[in-house]
Amino acid sequence: MMISTKGRYALRVMIDLAEHPGDSVPLKEIAQRQDISEKYLEIILKSLVREKFLIGQRGKGGGYRLSKAPDAYTVGSILRLTEGSLAPVACLDQKAEQCPRLTSCRTFSMWHGLDKLIQEYLDGITIADLMAAYQAGDDYII
Amino acid sequence: MMISTKGRYALRVMIDLAEHPGDSVPLKEIAQRQDISEKYLEIILKSLVREKFLIGQRGKGGGYRLSKAPDAYTVGSILRLTEGSLAPVACLDQKAEQCPRLTSCRTFSMWHGLDKLIQEYLDGITIADLMAAYQAGDDYII
DNA sequence: ATAAATACCAATTTCATTAGTAGGTTTATA
DNA sequence: TATAAACCTACTAATGAAATTGGTATTTAT
Structure with a gap:
């Protein structure tokens, strides 16, 4: 399993906010609509705010909103941010030190x-x- | 991370055996060559034998050998066997129960x-x- | 002004999975 | 018949995912 709930929840929230444009949407409202624990969602939203994917408006009447248009966020950028890495194997992770077997590795190119x-x-x-596909009943199967 | 050591080790072993055709190769020898703990490798080989990917020959002079030609094993089949599933998200795993949000899910088609x-x-x-690519210096980058 | 609603923050806990160990039993053969 | 091998069951340690707990800071509506 490559994508955890963190990444999947983040995507769902981004779509949710894109479908509720205008004013800031409180975390509580998103959590209810998406059926995600408020406290766990908080952690995810914090990272999205830190990277300027969302704007967090504090205080009464506050909440979250997108900082850009929906077509300016790729799924990849959101998942990389929340998951840390999308690498299918450890040796491709940026943070990993180079594998000592690399020079004789039969599988590296494949990975x-x-x-x-x-x-x-x-x-x-x-x-x-993703919004459009749902409305149109489209899919991405190549 | 989608592919764990189990799947990666399994691939390395299959290639190792393909590159050492003929007699049975003892686990000990594979473990040394591939620098994998004997006991852990044992677990992996057991599952490969159970699914008839390998033949395990007991007793003195025994060991493991491929049951088919190298071109009859796809990487996918080996990884599915050892990893259990290659699904990138939980909702695509065969073993998972159907997601209750499926009918309104914006992301399912993408996954x-x-x-x-x-x-x-x-x-x-x-x-x-994989053997040929290494010898030729090829790669699989599309 | 102030009460209420909100985002923000740090630390901890729980749970499942991965990765690996330990010790023994069975089988074949040199 | 001693030896080398696969096979088997059970356990343990480490890691990471998925939250939970208990707060603090900020803004706005009243």
Whole structure:
């Protein structure tokens, strides 16, 4: 399993906010609508705010809203932010130290190819696409 | 991270055996060559034998050998066997119960498309390809 | 002014999975 | 028949995911 609840919840929230444009939406409201624990959602939203994907408005009447248009967020960018990495194997993770077996590794190219495939797929889809696809009944199956 | 050591070790072992054809190769020898703990490797080999991917020959002079030609094993089949599932998200796992949000899910099609992409990529590469690619210096980057 | 609603923050807990160990039993063969 | 091998069951340690707990700071509506 590559994508945890963190990434999946983040995507759902971004779509939710895109579908409720205008004023700031309180965390409580998103949590109820998406059936996610408020406190856990808080952690996820904090990271999205830190990276300027969302604007968090404090105080009464506050809440969260998108900082950009829905078509300016790729699925890949949101997942990389919340998941940390989308690498399918440890040796492709940026944070990992280089594998000592690399020079004689029979599988590295294959992993690299897989990684590229995944990244390009996820970077080719935006939040706007996900909204539109649902309305149109479309899908992304190639 | 989608692929754990179990799947990666399994692949390395299959390639190792493909590169040492003929007699049975004892676990001890594979473990040394691949620098994997004997006891942990045992667990992995057991599952490969159970699914008839390998033949385990008991007794003195015994060991493991491939049951088929290297080009008859796809990377996908080996990884599915050892990892259990290659699904990028929980809702695509066969064993998972159907998600109650499915009918209104904005992201399911996208996940499904990603899953298909991954499976097709991994099912399109065989152990023989991995051996050949290394010898030729090839890669799989599309 | 102030009460209420909100985001923000740090630390801890629970749970499942991964990764690996330990010790023994069975089987074949040299 | 001693030895080398696979096979088997059970356990343990480490890691990461998924929350939970208990607050503090900020803004606004009244």
